[in-house]
Amino acid sequence: MERKLDETTVLVCDEAGALSIAGIMGGSETEVSGDTKNVLLEGASWNMINIRKTARAQNLPSEASYRYSRGVHPSMAERGVRRGLELMHTWGGGEVVAGLVDNYPLPPRTPVVEISAADVKRWLGIELPAKQIADLLTRLDFKVELSGEIIRATCPDTRLDIGEGVTGKADLIEEVARVYGYDNIPEIRLADVLPPQKGNPVLEKEERVRDLLVAFGLQEVISYRWSTPEKEARRIAPGAEADGKPYIKMLNPLSYDKAFLRHSVMSSVLDVAEHNSRIRERLSYFEIGPIFLQGEEAGLPDELRRLGIVMAGQRQPAGWQPADTSNMDFFDLKGVIEGLLNGLRLRGVRFEPAEAPSFHPGKCARVLVGEQQIGVFGELHPRVREQFDWSATLKGAVVAGEFDMDLLLQLVPPMYQTENLPTFPPVLEDLALVLDEAVPADKVEAFIRQTGGKLLSDVRLFDVFRSELIGAGKKSLAYSLTYQAPDRTLKDDEIKQLRNKIIKRLEHEVSAKLRS
Template identity: 40%
Template sequence: MQPRCDPGANRMKVPLKWLADYVEVTLTPGEVAQKLTVAGLEVSGFRSFGLPVPEGLRIRQDEPGPVWDRDKVFTAKLLSVAKHPDADKLKLPLVEYLGGKTQQLVTGAPNISVGDSGQKVVIGLAGTTFWDGHVSPKKMATLTPKPVRGIPSEGMVMSNFELGINDEHEGIILLEDDAPVGVPLADFMGDIVLEIDVLPNMARCLSLVGIAREMAAITGKKLKNPPKPSAGIGPDVTDRVAIRIDDAKLCPRYAATLIEGVKIGPAPGVMQRRLTYSGMRPINAVVDVTNYVMLELGQPLHAFDYDVLKARARGKTPTIIVRPANPGETLVTLDGKERKLSPDMLLIADEQGPIALAGVMGGLETEVTATTTNILLESASFDPVSIRRTSRALDLPSEASGRFARGVHPDMVPAALHRAADLIARASDGVVAKGIVDVYPSPLPPCIIELKMTEVERLLGVPVPLDECVKVLRALEFVVEVGTDSLKATVPGHRLDIQDGPADLIEDIARLRGYADLPMTLLSEPLPAQRGNEGLVFEERAKDALVALGLEEAISYSLTTPEREAPLSEVGHVMIANPISSERTAMRRSLLPGLLEAVERNLKTFDAVRLFEIGSVYHPVAGRPLPDEPRRLAIAVVGRRVPEHWGDGGSGPRSAMDFYDLKGIIEAFLGDLHAVGYHFRPTRKVAAYHPGKSATICVSGTQEESSSPPGSVGTPDDGAEVGSFGELHPRVAAAYGLEGKTILAAEMDLDRLRSLVPPRFAYRPVPRFPAALRDVAVIVPEEMASENVVNVIRQGGGELVREVRLFDVYRGDSIPSGTKSLAFALAYQADDRTLSDKEIEKAHKAVMGRLTHVLKVTIRDGKA
């Protein structure tokens, strides 16, 4: 039975008195916590039940509760219960405690009645501290004697709530029948519970025996395994149930047995207390035993009502089938909810249909109820990935699924089954059938690892004696065969984490020997030459340049969905086999979707957003298991060109950024990177951008040391395409919640750009000689791009043309229809001299001649 509970799949609560059943604990709680933490089991907190905080335990205390004073809180025996003369709901219990002393008390507890006697209870005398539940929030109070409806009361019969054990305050504590009388409750029930964070590679320690095994190895004490259960004396179970496993990969082993004639009632008091202290709620003997054994051995179990299974089989022998779910199947689970199942979920079924979600939760129809008399008990090993996927898909975390998701070794299955069957029979007066039905199609072969002492010294940097290695491994229940300077270790059945051979064994040796005992040793050889990460250095340069241009870096999720990327990205995604949520099912193909989502969120707060992101995208490659992961740069800007200012004089909102603002950002960015020969080509091929407001980015580049000035421009016919930019199409903007916004975006292939940017660039001194400025205006066809004119100007003026800037565009009646006038400012300059008027005039005429000859344009004004 796996009731839904707080999933402690990575945390183990260890009551120290329970731990002492399996290993002698002579250390203080503080010393236990320190030694476990050093050995890799971090003790992150503790809870005290009735005891003062132990000295030396300097970790977080979870919900400090009342201390049970040894002079005031005792176990007691109920001698009689009389009716209160003036209150129908109150009773007058007479209790015996501490050497035959008696005390008459007043209580309204519903779980004792007038005429009762013999029950064992807990009495608190005057001065007892307890939780007062009659105020909100609860607070600590001190018991003071006072009459209740005219009857004196010198104490209280205590509840679990009042003593800080749990939140149950509807009745008083009723102890087990054999509880001693007059014993201080702190001695009888007081305990310290350590909370241990268990790392994935230590999943074997998600059990009391697992923690005890580590503790025994640390302290040199002997591990005491649970007592061997009695053999079944009932009918042979092989005649009562059959088992079939359809997929041995998903379920390596499945075993079951039968307990007949059970009487469903409460579990023994000690078991209930241990479960409560471990963070679980007692339910009934059967459920409590399955949870108890899970906490004890780390093996989850489940109990079915055998008579229901037999009725489903129409009186025949039930067959338990472990199989994947069929499409469209459903199951009503123990929480009463109908679950829609998918073929990637593993089921426990019979020939009529599903009866449980394997390793996650049982079905409602076959649950154990108060009328159950015959129980089929299951113990199994399931594929961790399958259980984890099902638990996440259905949002059904539990202690059981958490353990299966970490991995449960098939060798643990029969031991836990025998132990639980024996405890259920003892707690419910049942009879265990003879034997078990155990289906194990492909037993795991024994894992034998050879470990040489030279390898231990190589990895740890210090020699470790052979006998010390043997001692540690045997304490962890490895079977060790000793050689001259090596050993062979057979991995025990509870270890699924041993995968890397000798390194895993050496880790255990170092861990239990103590990392602090490993000496600090300087490297005996010089460090190898360190090579810089050119890609990382280039990306840092790119980030610095973009931040200097006023952009802010964003980091978005690498996981997305194909639907979220559909407005921008091509089809064909790398899909996640085991997605953590329905919103993270695929690897991104583009950075822009995540960046646009960030823009949409930021526009709720700011009127201008300028973001960039550098990261990997993921493109599937046919015939290869892993995708390509090119690096990309994405930019998204929107909003005011400049922020509001008090000096604006209330002239209204500033103009919004447009295509040319983004073009300027990209030009400045490429210039800062010393890209050579970059230019832009108008394009209509990028569907995500607005037609007529988009362009591709091209860089001619060089792998040689560059002496060209930063920002030197190439011709339209040369260079490699490294990206594109433009104004987002309104349809795309609307898909990301940006309706009515002018969104400017760009995306570049950073790997290709890096290959085109020169690794080194020669220093060019700032010109010492002045530049001469000239203007030229030309009438060109409407469809001609200004870049064509700029390139011809540079060709005509040669090296003397240092800058060409478009400063005016005119369309009007004074020029022919279908044309436009472009006015450019030109700067002529030389590095080694001041240009003469003759040189300037010659270069300017060459420019105008080139424009007339090559582009066939009209010069509006041929004079400077």
């Protein structure tokens, strides 16, 4: 078998050529068979990092590489050879030929570390006599010299993990704690006053987003930050334009499918949902993570935080009690977004029809807070859905969205005002309107709220009706209105006057008629 070696690979050779890949595997020239009569033993110490990298690059794990990649002290090479000769002579009947060739030009310096009982007390919080500390280290094969309160420890060759200087002191005190017993170290209350703690508002707001989404029944996923342009192109309908920015390729990718930094978190969540559609009837996932876009100037890419959401399948899993097992649609995701933004105490939220290459025409919306767009969501375009390998059991729409987390968290108010619980009873009233199909429901709701003022505490759309009875190109929207005053019980005349004012405003603004 031929192998391609790079310049970092170490070979053991003689005058005729290579005999083995050092510390990993011997060649055919060094094999031992049933006819072998003479054996030459080689003991060596190799650079453990080089052995580890070479074994991985050659995909050649072995007993030798397992040991050498973890480190073998040079002094162990001679001991290993002598032990091998002893076993072959004792149990194999071999004759040992006198002579040992040893090439040991640069012996490593054996770490010598000094600690004191005061160091142990300062690091561990316990008082141990210097003699007891020395005894503990002696039990671990350290050569210990005790001079008053100073313990000078020489490390055994087998302990390659012990450093020098400050690092070595920390390593040695850790060994003392380990042998003394962690359970024997008492808990000690801090004597000093804790300094003022600084919060992390951005992290706290992000955790609030997670808590709200989980409360709405979504599961958080964490996916790789890497993808490929081909995989991410599946989220865009064929023929539609992508973001136009180049993908950033990794210098040392784990594999080709993880060779590029991603442009979309929603694409990653779609991959998770696609995989899980084989084992789940309800898919409801979100992820908060970075995307990487190359800016105008050369250099490091812009790392932007995004929120991706994907929902599909049954609204509720079937159980022993009646449940709504119908499939989720556009309005389920819209409800989650409304609940999220309301839970973050954002004001001035509105939804507008939009077009995006990932979503179905007419079933896509953008979310605005004031005049700033924080995201787009909708039902996946049929041609986008075809590019994913969904389970045949997944019925209904797949709805998804991607949102700008950086902007969203900036808009979350640091403080908000609470309202006192009402002490006077509310008055509930339904209002059914007939208007053109093209008029958005949220526009109607905005006019109702503006006209109702402070006495209108809540507006809720509860029915949408279409029929030839109300005319072609028309629809009926039914709203539940809640009137309430903070300082008195409203009278019928006040409510009637306010209702008439709302109806006149809607007649003027959107040509709405009161449905009889």
